[in-house]
Amino acid sequence: xxxxxxxxxxxxxxxxxxxxxxxxxxxxxxxxxxxxxxxxxxxxxxxxxxxxxxxxxxxxxxxxxxxxxxxxxxxxxxxxxxxxxxxxxxxxxxxxxxxxxxxxxxxxxxxxxxxxxxxxxxxxxxxxxxxxxxxxxxxxxxxxxxxxxxxxxxxxxxxxxxxxxxxxxxxxxxxxxxxxxxxx
Numbered sequence: 001x002x003x004x005x006x007x008x009x010x011x012x013x014x015x016x017x018x019x020x021x022x023x024x025x026x027x028x029x030x031x032x033x034x035x036x037x038x039x040x041x042x043x044x045x046x047x048x049x050x051x052x053x054x055x056x057x058x059x060x061x062x063x064x065x066x067x068x069x070x071x072x073x074x075x076x077x078x079x080x081x082x083x084x085x086x087x088x089x090x091x092x093x094x095x096x097x098x099x100x101x102x103x104x105x106x107x108x109x110x111x112x113x114x115x116x117x118x119x120x121x122x123x124x125x126x127x128x129x130x131x132x133x134x135x136x137x138x139x140x141x142x143x144x145x146x147x148x149x150x151x152x153x154x155x156x157x158x159x160x161x162x163x164x165x166x167x168x169x170x171x172x173x174x175x176x177x178x179x180x181x182x183x184x
Contacts, residue, residue, distance in 0.1 A: 056125045081114030
């Protein structure tokens with residue numbers, strides 16, 4: 001016996017078509033977002049920054065700190081320097097702890113100042129390297145990355161150093177070219 005067309009088949013097709021359209025729209029929206037210029041620039045910048053940080057960290061840890069440890073009477077690498085604040089239960093009486101790991105494994109409370117100094121030197125190395133890289137970039141292009149500032153004479157807040165860019169203070173709106181001094 002022939003069946004009459006049921007409305008449930010058309011509802012299933014409509015629902016299936018609607019879900020395909022939504023999935024396609026989500027996929028195309030993600031592709032548009034992922035391959036925009038800004039997102040790609042940020043991803044590229046993050047990758048370069050992580051590689052740059054690893055390079056500077058290696059320079060500080062592997063090249064800079066070993067000669068510094070030899071020049072200063074440290075007898076160890078700088079990152080291995082520590083102070084025992086409270087000994088653990090199995091502390092060797094005659095020699096003390098030889099390494100930071102040995103002290104930590106024994107449960108001693110230690111202040112690992114060498115590790116902190118290593119991280120501090122890494123931070124300063126990355127900061128000065130990025131400043132140098134920005135200065136070189138600014139030298140070869142007209143795009144100012146490093147913006148030099150001076151203090152406003154009246155409110156003492158920082159403003160742009162260039163007189164042609166900052167005629168008035170953005171904080172107190174005083175003139176920076178001496179007009180207010182001439183009136184008085």
